[in-house]
Amino acid sequence: MIKVETKSFIPIYEQIKKEIKNRISQGIFKANEPLPSIRELATQLLINPNTVARAYRELEQEGFIYTRKGKGCYVSDNSSSLVKDDNLNLLTQLIDKTIEEAKKLNLNPEEIKRLFEKRLEQAWGSEEERGKE
Amino acid sequence: MNEVLRIENLSKKFGRKSVLKDFSMSIEKGKVYGLLAKNGEGKTTLIRVIMGVIPPDQGELFYKSQKIKFNETSYKKEIGYIPEESIFFSWMTIKELLNFNASFFPTWNAKKADDYLERFSLEKRTRIKNLSRGMKLKLGFMVALASEPEFLILDDPTSGLDVPTRQDFLKGVIEEILEGGTTILFSTHLVHELEGIIDHLSILHQGRLILDQDFEEVKSSVKRVRLKFDKNIPEKLELEGILTERKDGPCKELVFYPWNEEKRERLQALRPASMEIESLTLEEIFISFVS
Numbered sequence: 001m002i003k004v005e006t007k008s009f010i011p012i013y014e015q016i017k018k019e020i021k022n023r024i025s026q027g028i029f030k031a032n033e034p035l036p037s038i039r040e041l042a043t044q045l046l047i048n049p050n051t052v053a054r055a056y057r058e059l060e061q062e063g064f065i066y067t068r069k070g071k072g073c074y075v076s077d078n079s080s081s082l083v084k085d086d087n088l089n090l091l092t093q094l095i096d097k098t099i100e101e102a103k104k105l106n107l108n109p110e111e112i113k114r115l116f117e118k119r120l121e122q123a124w125g126s127e128e129e130r131g132k133e
Numbered sequence: 134m135n136e137v138l139r140i141e142n143l144s145k146k147f148g149r150k151s152v153l154k155d156f157s158m159s160i161e162k163g164k165v166y167g168l169l170a171k172n173g174e175g176k177t178t179l180i181r182v183i184m185g186v187i188p189p190d191q192g193e194l195f196y197k198s199q200k201i202k203f204n205e206t207s208y209k210k211e212i213g214y215i216p217e218e219s220i221f222f223s224w225m226t227i228k229e230l231l232n233f234n235a236s237f238f239p240t241w242n243a244k245k246a247d248d249y250l251e252r253f254s255l256e257k258r259t260r261i262k263n264l265s266r267g268m269k270l271k272l273g274f275m276v277a278l279a280s281e282p283e284f285l286i287l288d289d290p291t292s293g294l295d296v297p298t299r300q301d302f303l304k305g306v307i308e309e310i311l312e313g314g315t316t317i318l319f320s321t322h323l324v325h326e327l328e329g330i331i332d333h334l335s336i337l338h339q340g341r342l343i344l345d346q347d348f349e350e351v352k353s354s355v356k357r358v359r360l361k362f363d364k365n366i367p368e369k370l371e372l373e374g375i376l377t378e379r380k381d382g383p384c385k386e387l388v389f390y391p392w393n394e395e396k397r398e399r400l401q402a403l404r405p406a407s408m409e410i411e412s413l414t415l416e417e418i419f420i421s422f423v424s
Contacts, residue, residue, distance in 0.1 A: 004329065006328040008414065009411060009412040009413055009414045011349070011352055042307050042311065043311070046329065047330060048331070050332065051329055104406075
């Protein structure tokens, strides 16, 4: 179920876009499958249909979904690779921000790298172990 | 322009208290307007003047470009009005009330009325005097929607309702928008409920309209800026459009309207150690404008 938070400072249409992209990346929405209609989503989320329409319009312009005349919106063929690129971009921004903070704290690249590796190990096991999978 | 309602230079006093001061506003067809104001700052007065419940001291109203005289009723057939507290003849049964309204509104949709009765679990033979406050609110909502209004005015309709019933209300409002063309003026103190619904935001403060703009535009032009300084914290910022300002040790927090690139550059020139820019929720935007 797609959810939006009306007490958030993130615009609702951005939240809808993000929710749909997440579902594409998790494989819940698959290529060439239909998305919920604007009517369905608007009455379920209690938001203005124009807001849903805007989210869908932008997702279409960005290539994630396409419209079939009179039938509604569908997930694009290459949507999952687009979402992957999107996620990598997002992660790059987060890493840049972290590096910026680390600089202010006078940490050097070697220290940052070591720390990063340690956190990855915590999450997924050591590099050797990851290689075995 | 496709204008449903125009209010020109409206003034209204109660005794010595001036509630609306030279107030002007235009409402465009098919849009959803959020009307926000603090308590006692003229929201309900404005709506009552629009509905011809009370006369203005000065000013004019135009409905679809036609000037409205006080006591005129014809334009009200196209308006669905949901006040905080609907007043009905308490001796009537729901069925009698529906017949009564059907005779007044030429566009009355009996099927829609029946659908809502079922959704709200109201029975036609119940007498209005036996209904609870919440049920009366539902009835008021249903009567307003069943008249297929071109223009729907909601004056804090969800106050005092439980969450599921409020959601039923909002769903009804969304369905009206989906049917197309309905213009809505929505006033509520549950501000966050408007976040996903409105196209346009109007803030009434001390009798005047201090904000009247497309909501997406408002969202992108009101920004909160957090500045942190290592040294030389500037005492006063010579910048226009600061809505609120707060100092907390080496940090300064400012809300700007309208925010723009020039302001960002000028703040950057003060060489802060860090600068964060974020958007605000509708609730925060409202507070920033009226505090």
